[in-house]
Amino acid sequence: MSASKTPISAWLPIVALAWLVPGGGHFMLKRTTRAALLFGCCLLALLAGLMMRGAMFSPQTGDLFTTLIYCGGFVANLCSGIFYLLTVWMGYAQPDVAGHVHDYGTKFLVAAGLMNLLAVVDAFEIATGRKS
Amino acid sequence: MPKMTLSHMEASLLFALLASVVLGIVTKRSDRERMLYGAYCFVCFIGALFGLGWLMYLGHR
Numbered sequence: 001m002s003a004s005k006t007p008i009s010a011w012l013p014i015v016a017l018a019w020l021v022p023g024g025g026h027f028m029l030k031r032t033t034r035a036a037l038l039f040g041c042c043l044l045a046l047l048a049g050l051m052m053r054g055a056m057f058s059p060q061t062g063d064l065f066t067t068l069i070y071c072g073g074f075v076a077n078l079c080s081g082i083f084y085l086l087t088v089w090m091g092y093a094q095p096d097v098a099g100h101v102h103d104y105g106t107k108f109l110v111a112a113g114l115m116n117l118l119a120v121v122d123a124f125e126i127a128t129g130r131k132s
Numbered sequence: 133m134p135k136m137t138l139s140h141m142e143a144s145l146l147f148a149l150l151a152s153v154v155l156g157i158v159t160k161r162s163d164r165e166r167m168l169y170g171a172y173c174f175v176c177f178i179g180a181l182f183g184l185g186w187l188m189y190l191g192h193r
Binding site: 118 | 134135138147158161
């Protein structure tokens with residue numbers, strides 16, 4: 001069945017869960033090993049970013065470069081799902097300070113979201129029958 | 133939350149490992165292909181890390 005013929009109710013809950021909990025979509029589709037690996041990778045990247053005191057992006061506009069960096073970074077952070085929400089709810093607010101370790105941390109936080117974005121797309125493709 | 137300080141090398145290796153696992157999982161269709169592609173991505177990351185490292189070193193001599 002192609003993606004356009006798959007009813008939205010068949011893949012939307014899976015995509016929503018995949019975003020909210022990294023690996024959750026794969027778990028719902030009974031791909032438990034892949035789900036565990038995706039969850040572990042996203043969690044490790046996020047924890048590494050937090051322990052290196054990386055900064056979370058908040059949307060800012062200005063010139064094109066600033067808009068791209070801050071809005072793109074915010075969207076990437078948001079892709080971490082529940083990890084991002086928990087981090088914000090628990091009051092993590094690291095300012096963007098100079099230093100290579102903080103900078104690596106910021107990149108790890110963004111990478112955790114982008115890895116989950118890949119997992120969401122993969123879960124969508126499995127749910128719509130494009131992949132197994 | 134404990135604080136962690138990684139060197140550039142350690143941070144790059146950790147990133148390469150995590151990204152390779154995810155890329156292997158989401159791009160291929162069989163478990164064997166996933167493992168091979170994950171290993172291939174990891175080797176490419178490490179190759180780029182050392183290649184660019186040497187390039188910067190030689191460029192600054």
